[in-house]
Every structure is written in C-alpha cells, then in structure tokens.
Amino acid sequence: MKTLSHRIWRTPPTADDSIEALDPEKSESEGSGDQPVVKLSPELTLCFMLSHVEPDGPVRLDGVKLSVTELMGLELDEAKLGAFAGALNACDFSLQLLVRQHPPDLRRLRRNLKIAEPTQLPAQTRAAAKSSRRLLRELEARPGILDRRFYAICESEHASELRGVLARAGLAVHPLKDDSLRRLVVAAALGGTPTDLDPDVEATAQVNRTELDVDGRLQRSLHLSKWPRSLAPGFLQQLMSIGAPLDLSLQLGPIPPAQAARQLEWQKVRFESARSMTLRRGKSLSPEAEIALEDISRLRDDVQRGRERLFNASLSVTLHAESAESLDELTQRASAHFAATLGKLDPLPFRQREGKLSTMPLALNGVGAWRTLDTSSVARCFPFSPPDLDTRSGALYGIDLRACAPVVYDPWDGTHLNANTAVLARSGSGKSFATKLGVLRGVSRGVVAYVIDPEGEYADLALAAGGRVFSPGVPGQGMNPFVVGTADPEELLQRIGSLRRLVEVMVGERLSAERRAALDHALASYYAQSRERSGFRDFYRFLERDDPEGLAKLLRPFKSGSLKHLLSDDGDDLLKHEALVTVFDLHLLEPELRPAAAMVCTETVWSAAAQDPKPRLLVVDEVWSIMQHPEGAAFMVSMAKRARKHRLGLQFITQDVQDLLSEDTSRTITGHSGRALLQNAAFKLLLQQDAAAISTVGDAFDLPTDLRRWLLSCPRGDGLLLAQGQRFPIRIEATPEETDLIEWRPGQQTTSTPNTPQKASS
Ligand SMILES: Nc1ncnc2c1ncn2[C@@H]1O[C@H](COP(=O)(O)OP(=O)(O)OP(=O)(O)O)[C@@H](O)[C@H]1O
Ligand SMILES: [Mg+2]
Structure with a gap:
C-alpha cells in the first residue's frame, strides 16, 4: 500500500x-x-x-x-x-x-410519502400528513442530525x-x-x-x-x-x-x-x-x-x-x-x-x-x-456509533437520540421477521400517543389500521381521519368472525382452532377435554358442510341439532340473551367498506366481556386480512386483558405467529409489563405466553418504565444498567426501540398538526370538520 x-x-x-x-x-x-x-x-x-x-x-x-x-x-x-x-x-x-x-437526504422518502398519500383523506389528516413531511425536511436541516x-x-x-x-x-x-x-x-x-x-x-x-x-x-x-x-x-x-x-x-x-x-x-x-x-x-x-x-x-x-x-x-x-x-x-x-x-x-x-x-x-x-x-x-x-435503522423507505418512527438520525423504517417491506410491534411502558408514558402517531403516519401512506380500543380513546382519531367506529355490543354493530371463505385446508384448521379459543373465552371458562373435543368436532363438521353459511347464529343452530356436551346452552347469551349484539350474521362488511382507520370501541362493554369482544374483533380482522392480504396494522391496546385468560393468551400468540402470512402487523400495548413477563408458576401459561408474544414481535418499544417493573424488563431484554436507569427517568415520549438485534434510544416527535389530531376531541374544532363516522351497515 x-x-x-x-x-x-x-x-x-x-x-x-x-x-x-x-x-x-x-x-x-x-x-x-x-x-x-x-x-x-x-x-x-x-x-x-x-x-x-x-x-x-x-x-x-x-x-x-x-x-x-x-x-x-x-x-x-x-x-x-x-x-x-x-x-x-x-x-x-x-x-x-x-x-x-x-x-x-430524505427527498426520496418525502416524495414517496406524497405519492402514497390516499386521495380520500379528510383535510385535517391531509394537513397532518403534510406537516409530517415538513418535519422530515426540518430534520434534514436540523443541526446535529446526521x-x-x-x-x-x-x-x-x-x-x-x-x-x-x-x-x-x-x-x-x-x-x-x-x-x-x-x-x-x-x-x-x-x-x-x-x-x-x-x-x-x-x-x-x-x-x-x-x-x-x-x-x-x-x-x-x-x-x-x-x-x-x-x-x-x-x-x-x-x-x-x-x-x-x-x-x-x-x-x-x-x-x-x-x-x-x-x-x-x-x-x-x-x-x-x-x-x-x-x-x-x-x-x-x-x-x-x-x-x-x-x-x-x-x-x-x-x-x-x-x-x-x-x-x-x-x-x-x-x-x-x-x-x-x-x-x-x-x-x-x-x-x-x-x-x-x-x-x-x-x-x-x-x-x-x-x-x-x-x-x-x-x-x-x-x-x-x-x-x-x-x-x-x-x-x-471502532465501533464508532450504534447503527441506524435503514432509512430508505417507510415512515418516520422517531429520532435516534444516540446516532442523531431519523428512525425511518417500513415494517411491511419484507426485510423484517414480521411487522409486529410490542409497546411496553408505565401508565401515562405516551404508549397510546406513540401508537396513534404510528396509525396516523401509516394512514397517510395508505396503511389500513384497525384498533381494538378498550378505553374508547382512539374513536376521536378515527373520526378526524374519516374512519369508522364500531361499538360491538351496541345493536346493529356486531362482528362476524365466523366468515371463513378460504379453500386452504391448513388455514381452515388454524381458523377452527382460533374460533374454538374464542368460544372458550366467550363462555368464560376453560372447557373440559370432552367439551373442547366436541366443540372442535362441531366446528370442523360445520365448515366441512359449507363455508357460505357462516355466521354465529347459523353455527348455533347447527350446534343445537346435536349437542351432547350442552355447548349450545353455554353460548345462548350470545344468541338471544344480553350479549346478542356482540356477534352479527352479516357478511364481511369490514372489507367491503374498508376504511383507512377502523376502531372497535369496547368501553361501553362490561370489563369482563371485553376480552371476548377483543378476540371477536381480532378474529374478524384476521378473516378480512386472509381474504385480501395487504399491509394492515392491527392495534390491540391493553393486551393484558386478553392475555389473562389462558385461551386468550394462546389466541394472541398464535395470531402474532401467523400475522406475517397475511401482511398483518400486530401492535400490542400493555402497561402491565410485569404480568406479561411474569414467570410466576401459578400463571405458567400466561407467563410463558407473554414471552412468546414478545418473541414474535420484530419491534419492541420500551417507553418510561416503572421502578417496580424495571428489573423484570431489564432482565427480559438484557438491558445494561445505564439503559435501565435511563428508562426510569427519561421524559415522556422518549424510549428504547429494540429491532434487528439492536437498541435505539429514540424520541417520538409529533408536529403540532399531528398532536392536534391525536388529541382531538369532538367539539374542540381545529382546522376542519371531520367526517361523521360511518357506522356498521347491518
Ligand atoms: N411523544 C409525545 N409528545 C408529546 N406529548 C406526548 C408524547 N407522548 C405522550 N404525550 C402526552 O402524554 C399524554 C399521555 O400519554 P398517553 O395517553 O399516550 O399515555 P399512555 O402511556 O397511553 O397511558 P395509559 O397507560 O394511561 O393509557 C398524552 O395525552 C400527551 O399529551
Ligand atoms: Mg393509553
């Protein structure tokens, strides 16, 4: 040389x-x-x-x-x-x-975002999308961002x-x-x-x-x-x-x-x-x-x-x-x-x-x-610095605080293990804010989002973004997860398994081995007859005909009792009138019914995704409410494992980090499921943590002491993104227009009048 x-x-x-x-x-x-x-x-x-x-x-x-x-x-x-x-x-x-x-140089990214912007966005969402591109331009010129x-x-x-x-x-x-x-x-x-x-x-x-x-x-x-x-x-x-x-x-x-x-x-x-x-x-x-x-x-x-x-x-x-x-x-x-x-x-x-x-x-x-x-x-x-995520396509997720670089990626671009994200943090640390921002930025580039919302806090965002809000349990707004419409025998088996777990959660107890086998058999023979006639009541009638285990009796409240509005018999309305954002607002339901309702909605979205795979985001807030049932936990894990197949990105949020990661033997099933759920998320976002939970979180993600300490004291909106085997300390930054939209409440009018929501048409 x-x-x-x-x-x-x-x-x-x-x-x-x-x-x-x-x-x-x-x-x-x-x-x-x-x-x-x-x-x-x-x-x-x-x-x-x-x-x-x-x-x-x-x-x-x-x-x-x-x-x-x-x-x-x-x-x-x-x-x-x-x-x-x-x-x-x-x-x-x-x-x-x-x-x-x-x-x-984010010009190409900005251009691609502009091209991908759906034409039907309401003015306020369009303004937010524009402001997010402006933020990218600002980042190009912001001192220190390299x-x-x-x-x-x-x-x-x-x-x-x-x-x-x-x-x-x-x-x-x-x-x-x-x-x-x-x-x-x-x-x-x-x-x-x-x-x-x-x-x-x-x-x-x-x-x-x-x-x-x-x-x-x-x-x-x-x-x-x-x-x-x-x-x-x-x-x-x-x-x-x-x-x-x-x-x-x-x-x-x-x-x-x-x-x-x-x-x-x-x-x-x-x-x-x-x-x-x-x-x-x-x-x-x-x-x-x-x-x-x-x-x-x-x-x-x-x-x-x-x-x-x-x-x-x-x-x-x-x-x-x-x-x-x-x-x-x-x-x-x-x-x-x-x-x-x-x-x-x-x-x-x-x-x-x-x-x-x-x-x-x-x-x-x-x-x-x-x-x-x-x-x-x-x-x-070497090494000079931590690496940044590839910043060539996708949406802006935050700013890498250590490398001073924008964190831009596309979970659906096929280079990641899956498009799932787990958000774990204490209450009030900005989990919902970060998720809403992700939904908004996804919608602005045409990624359809579904949100299972137990607290009723996403409905306003959906209204402002011209989306739909369903309230399962309210007459006329039931879901139909029993549509199968697939010829793939393997997929059918998976669906039967999910529906069986769903019925178990609906019933509210773990079924005996005999009953479970009978249910499995009933579902298999029902779908073997015809997939056209799928709907809960139809299945119920089928079950009633030959029901030695008395399953139909257990499910009667969903047919004609107090819970009859949770499930509908109408077809796949979700897909026919697919909106950019669909929120399932569960806050009117009794808390003990929410897990079943959340599973009904998840299963319905899954069946829509199976029929027409394309990048979709499914947010499950307060996932712990489902995970506390062993069957619910198994359901979520299997969903997380299969989501990639139909280009569905699951985003699950929980503040009960300790419960999710618990190794407590009295909760063996759920504890292990929590970890399995995390293992099936290519992206993990840890925002500010609770002092009581930090050692569990730190051990689960093998975090060094300085990062544990930082996670205890970092400001709201800052956190650690774990992806591709690396850790990126990031700041989630929204523009004023986006913040307005995220924190938008009906009656608190800002730049435009949002569309009225379309309700379910059943
Ligand atoms: N990145 C951020 N930038 C600006 N403000 C934020 C950010 N994150 C959170 N906030 C503010 O903090 C408030 C609480 O955040 P958020 O509702 O997202 O918390 P959470 O973690 O979902 O809480 P909970 O566990 O109670 O649901 C928001 O209303 C918002 O005003
Ligand atoms: Mg929240």
Whole structure:
C-alpha cells in the first residue's frame, strides 16, 4: 500500500486546481455484453484518482479495481469488539474503513410519502400528513442530525474474503453496485449523502491552500499526524459526535507476522540495551521506559502466538461546512478532541487534495504517513456509533437520540421477521400517543389500521381521519368472525382452532377435554358442510341439532340473551367498506366481556386480512386483558405467529409489563405466553418504565444498567426501540398538526370538520 501510494504521487497531478466535475449520467457506457462500464469525466479522474466506475466497483487511476461494501451493525459492546478484532486479524490484505456522516437526504422518502398519500383523506389528516413531511425536511436541516454510513473498501480480488470475514464478525454486509455505488462515489467527491444525489449535477471544484471549495461548499481534510498514546474503546466516537458532517477514513495495511515479530524483537533489544546502559551508569530506568518495554515484550509474545497483528495505519478526516468560519470552528473542535488525548491533527496546508483522496473510497493513503498499530487498538477505534435503522423507505418512527438520525423504517417491506410491534411502558408514558402517531403516519401512506380500543380513546382519531367506529355490543354493530371463505385446508384448521379459543373465552371458562373435543368436532363438521353459511347464529343452530356436551346452552347469551349484539350474521362488511382507520370501541362493554369482544374483533380482522392480504396494522391496546385468560393468551400468540402470512402487523400495548413477563408458576401459561408474544414481535418499544417493573424488563431484554436507569427517568415520549438485534434510544416527535389530531376531541374544532363516522351497515 505504501509503495503504491508513493508511485501514484509521483504521477504529476495535472490541472488539479480547477475542475469541472462529475457527470456520471452523461458519461458514456462502454464495455462488452451486458456489463456496461461507466466512465466519469476526465477532470474527475485527474482530481480524484479515479479511472472509471464499473458496475461492481470503482477502478483507480493505477488500474486497481476496488470493491465497496456497506456495513451495518457496529454497536459498541465488548463482545462485538472481540469479534471485530478477530475479523481484522484474518485480513491479509490492505483495506480502508470509511465512515461518512452527513445531513440526511430524505427527498426520496418525502416524495414517496406524497405519492402514497390516499386521495380520500379528510383535510385535517391531509394537513397532518403534510406537516409530517415538513418535519422530515426540518430534520434534514436540523443541526446535529446526521445520517451515518460505514463502508469497507479493498481491492476487488479480496472482496469476497473481506465480506466473509466481516459477516462472521456479526456485521451485515451489503456490496455496493450500479447506481448506489456511483452515488457514493459522487457523494464522496462532492460531500453529502449518497441517497438522492442528482447524477446530472455539474460541479466546480477548486483546491485552495487549506480547503477544497466545491460549488461554494467547503471541505477541509486533516490527517492524524500524532496518535494518542493510548486508544480507549470507541475513541473516535466523540469525534463523530461533534455533530459535524465529515468523512473519516482509516487505511490499514497488514504487516506480515514474521516482519512484525522481527520489528518488535528489534525494538525490545533496543530498549533492553538502553536499560542496561542506564543501569551500568548507576541510574534507574524511567517508569515510562519500563512500561514501554513491558508493552513491547507482551505485544511481541501476542504477535508470535497469532493473537495480535500489526498494521500500518493512517487516519484522515474531511470536514464539510458552508462557510469559512464554521469550517474553522469545526477544525478547532476536532483538533481539541485529539489534543485532549495528546494526539495531533495536521491541517495539511497545500496538501488538501492528498487529504481528500485519503477519505475517498479509493483505498489510498494520499498523505503517505503511517503509524504502526496492533489489532486491538484498531478494533478499539471502532465501533464508532450504534447503527441506524435503514432509512430508505417507510415512515418516520422517531429520532435516534444516540446516532442523531431519523428512525425511518417500513415494517411491511419484507426485510423484517414480521411487522409486529410490542409497546411496553408505565401508565401515562405516551404508549397510546406513540401508537396513534404510528396509525396516523401509516394512514397517510395508505396503511389500513384497525384498533381494538378498550378505553374508547382512539374513536376521536378515527373520526378526524374519516374512519369508522364500531361499538360491538351496541345493536346493529356486531362482528362476524365466523366468515371463513378460504379453500386452504391448513388455514381452515388454524381458523377452527382460533374460533374454538374464542368460544372458550366467550363462555368464560376453560372447557373440559370432552367439551373442547366436541366443540372442535362441531366446528370442523360445520365448515366441512359449507363455508357460505357462516355466521354465529347459523353455527348455533347447527350446534343445537346435536349437542351432547350442552355447548349450545353455554353460548345462548350470545344468541338471544344480553350479549346478542356482540356477534352479527352479516357478511364481511369490514372489507367491503374498508376504511383507512377502523376502531372497535369496547368501553361501553362490561370489563369482563371485553376480552371476548377483543378476540371477536381480532378474529374478524384476521378473516378480512386472509381474504385480501395487504399491509394492515392491527392495534390491540391493553393486551393484558386478553392475555389473562389462558385461551386468550394462546389466541394472541398464535395470531402474532401467523400475522406475517397475511401482511398483518400486530401492535400490542400493555402497561402491565410485569404480568406479561411474569414467570410466576401459578400463571405458567400466561407467563410463558407473554414471552412468546414478545418473541414474535420484530419491534419492541420500551417507553418510561416503572421502578417496580424495571428489573423484570431489564432482565427480559438484557438491558445494561445505564439503559435501565435511563428508562426510569427519561421524559415522556422518549424510549428504547429494540429491532434487528439492536437498541435505539429514540424520541417520538409529533408536529403540532399531528398532536392536534391525536388529541382531538369532538367539539374542540381545529382546522376542519371531520367526517361523521360511518357506522356498521347491518
Ligand atoms: N411523544 C409525545 N409528545 C408529546 N406529548 C406526548 C408524547 N407522548 C405522550 N404525550 C402526552 O402524554 C399524554 C399521555 O400519554 P398517553 O395517553 O399516550 O399515555 P399512555 O402511556 O397511553 O397511558 P395509559 O397507560 O394511561 O393509557 C398524552 O395525552 C400527551 O399529551
Ligand atoms: Mg393509553
């Protein structure tokens, strides 16, 4: 690597002071067959040492083809640090680790949200949707909000080896190709995120004494000329968190172990001879020299045993700013960070281009200075920060407080295990607020939502969003979960199982084995006869005909007694007139009836989802009321397991965290079901926790002490999102328009008059 960079720098850098650059779209395509080769403009190649960009990697001016891999999952924890060091130890070739943090570019997301907005939204909801896109625009410009991306770059012949090694260290690896690769190359040259760069952009770049001026925006490259004496874990974390847009590059060239051992042996001998000379003069060795000698001996042993390797390392940073003043200020802050650890940043006067090249994805140390580092020290530079969730599609769920990045994801995009979310927190911590916000933002991009609402607090939101409100139990608003309409025998079996559990909860007691078997048999033979005639009363009549176990008698209140309005015999009205938001308001029901009613509604939504699968959200608030019945708990767990099949995202909310997670043997069934329910949620949102529950929650989710403490004291609306095996401390932020709508009460008119709700048409 060293000689390579040397040779490149011997090449006269012609015409590098003023460049018209970067027009990858206009660049011609050549090459054979279906492997087009994209050539960038000649000025770019001169300035940025790039020959051209092939579909699977950039080619450097010296003809070396590179391969760029995006990495995700570099979270600060000791186990990963060890795995990462192991991966580095296995690398026998030069590589570059590049971190880019820039203001997020959410233009495409905003555009997609606008396109996905349903036409029938009432004015107030439309205004809220617009305000949410405005919030995204504000986030792009909000100081400190940065989109952080990690890349590893090496010569393409080593690419698959590198990816294998990094994947084994627990990192997600995404090779960059085609458009995403070209966007990264252009963004690395111009600054900014690669998400949505206009490939037709024309830019002028000028290399000055201490900065590069690209279209009026300034870039200053710095090089770490003096490394700190010791590297603490996450040592670059603070540099990343000064909140400046920057590119940070660590170039690594492994030193062959034999050479490293020789080098260390030689140093050890040098120190030892110095020590014996000193002792002969009757003086004693300084404590620093003693420590250095010890360190070298230890390192030599580790290298000889293969536990450590030595690398030629070089660290460069390019800072980006709009004005000279802010660039100077950022430079000062970055220098101060290193000064505190006795390191020194070189501002590279007259060598800005060399500095800039070092932070481009070229695996090139333009500055040419190296320092020897061992594997653990390199690994300790990483991980820089926790990863962010992929921010390329979906809706805004919050702001990552640690990475200062928007948390944007789409639970239904197929990349997650399922679209289920569990919300666990103490009373008043903002569970319903966060859920309503999720419903609203989902509705604004066409995700149909159903809410099972035992407290009657979502009806207003549904009214304002032009949705429907059902009150099961009120005449004419019953549900019909007995519609099956599926030819799939496996699905039919599942449905029969759910209906059996539903009947058990309706009856209010656990059925004996005989009765349960009789019920199962009755349901199976009922659906074997005809699926057309499905409805509770129809099933009841069928049951009455041959009912040795007296099941019909138990269900009579639902047929003709006080509960007769809970179930209806009408068809699938839910789907025929599907509204964007449908709320099942259960607050008028007796509390002991709510679990059965909630299950009736859930089952009805499930049957709608089975008939026409598409992204749907089903919110079950106060899920504990269902989970307290063993049959209800089994029902919810099986629902959570199956939801993905029909693109249903379940969101269950509870404040009774302890009960849900209880390992209490007297509640064995429910306790284990609570955990099973959580295991079937790809997303878990923990908002502020109760002091009494924190140890249960902390143990269940394996949270470190600092996060437990934080969850006790964090403000309302802040919390921890657990997804993809990572933890994201997030803040749930709504715009004033959204807050108005979420907290909207009839009579408290704001911007528009909402539609009157459509009631069930039975
Ligand atoms: N992210 C937030 N931003 C602004 N205000 C919030 C936020 N979260 C909650 N609030 C405020 O806190 C109030 C209570 O929140 P919410 O009703 O969501 O609590 P909860 O956890 O659902 O409580 P409960 O367990 O009693 O149902 C809301 O009415 C709202 O005013
Ligand atoms: Mg609530």
